[in-house]
Amino acid sequence: MLSRVAESIYWMNRYIERAENIARFIEVNLNLLLDAPEGLDQQWEPIIATTGDREWFAEHYGEATEENVMYFLSFDKKYRSSILSCVTSARENARSIREIISSEMWEELNTFYFMVKDAAARGTEVDWATFFAEVKQASHLFDGLTHATMSHNEAWNFGRLGRYIERADKITRILDVKYFLLLPSPGYVGSALDELQWTALLRSASAYEMYRKSHRQHRLDPQAIAGFLLLDRQFPRSAYFCIQEAERSLYDIMGNTVGAWTNPAERNFSKLRTDLNYVVIEEVIEDGLHEFLARLQQRIDQLDDLIFATFFELEAAA
Secondary structure: OOHHHHHHHHHHHHHHHHHHHHHHHHHHHHHHHHHOOOOOOOOOHHHHHHHOOHHHHHHHHOOOOHHHHHHHHHHOOOOOOOHHHHHHHHHHHHHHOOOOOOHHHHHHHHHHHHHHHHHHHHHHHOOHHHHHHHHHHHHHHHHHHHHHHOOOOHHHHHHHHHHHHHHHHHHHHHHHHHHHOOOOOHHHOOOHHHHHHHHHHHHHOOOHHHHHHHOOOOOOOHHHHHHHHHHOOOOOOOHHHHHHHHHHHHHHHHOOOOOOOOOHHHHHHHHHHHHHHOOOHHHHHHHOHHHHHHHHHHHHHHHHHHHHHHHHHHHHHO
16 A cells, blocks of 8 residues: 555544544533533633643634634634644545545545534534534544445554544543643532533543443542543543554554564554553552653654654655
């Protein structure tokens, strides 16, 4: 397979997954605001902090108000990770590989693109809750069509690789949102407000019901929630599950058995998955959850660099 084709499939899936997760980011805050006690200050700055683009936002928007943050993350054409930019880039990548993907995938991606474009034309007048639900639904539809209508070959595995890397990165950032959201005082830790925030976070990761089935205690336990979203072996949005599935696709692309690595990308994937396999959440909390998430995000970024160097760089440099 040409490097150009593999890279387009990889990024097409990353962009769609990123658009879905940006919608989830904002939903965290919207759900919190709906349930928050009267008089509690709105907190939009933490959402910007978790994108890693705080300086870019400050330069172009200044203060992090609800209106500014919602528009910036949803419709700003100049911001490369806004929902509109992601879906536009995914469509451009899909256009360049029309002969590789199915007609159903192309039609669904076009429908997704025009839905977001029409919403962007309405700007701040859009029904935000409906819009974010539609973004998530469109992403799920595209993922389902990819699974059902595309041969599960090398190209399909590049798509899975991109989607799962993006998902692993964003689940750590969604979890970091809770770290950045400051409670009014330390006395609120363990309070009803604290529990509302953890509930909103679980729902934004589509994890609330699965967490409840796994942990049947009456009250939500922050440590157990962090462990579920990071290390659960069966939940498809946990960081461990995503790294494990991306590792499988990488080895399938190379035709190797998992563990029998032949290049730095395979080696580092297996090393990260093995490290996570032996981590327990008690150690993570003791050492610092935010610090653990920062290191994990850094290692995921390194995996992306290694994939580029292994599969895409030669043709890009030619």
